[in-house]
Amino acid sequence: MINVIASIRVKGDKLSDFLEIFKSNLTSVREERGCIEYFPAVDIDADLPPQSLDENVVTIIEKWESLEDLSDHLNAPHMLAYKEKVKDIVEGVSIKVLQEA
Numbered sequence: 001m002i003n004v005i006a007s008i009r010v011k012g013d014k015l016s017d018f019l020e021i022f023k024s025n026l027t028s029v030r031e032e033r034g035c036i037e038y039f040p041a042v043d044i045d046a047d048l049p050p051q052s053l054d055e056n057v058v059t060i061i062e063k064w065e066s067l068e069d070l071s072d073h074l075n076a077p078h079m080l081a082y083k084e085k086v087k088d089i090v091e092g093v094s095i096k097v098l099q100e101a
Contacts, residue, residue: 034069
């Protein structure tokens with residue numbers, strides 16, 4: 001199993017626009033071969049040091065059966081369409097691809 005943590009920095013006042021576009025694509029992603037889990041999350045203040053809060057970052061939590069499934073996901077037509085829709089409201093993306101230690 002492959003775990004993915006993707007951090008997407010969204011332009012200041014565009015968080016709700018981004019989440020609307022992202023969530024409209026959830027069903028298509030969750031129906032992909034190998035998708036175990038896929039959802040967006042935003043920071044909440046849990047008052048737990050050393051927590052770092054950022055209201056302009058959406059974290060995507062993903063689990064995939066294999067690297068091949070993840071690669072197919074990134075090149076799926078609905079993902080290419082999603083990337084085109086958000087290109088002007090996303091400032092940056094950071095991704096970690098992990099396996100259990």
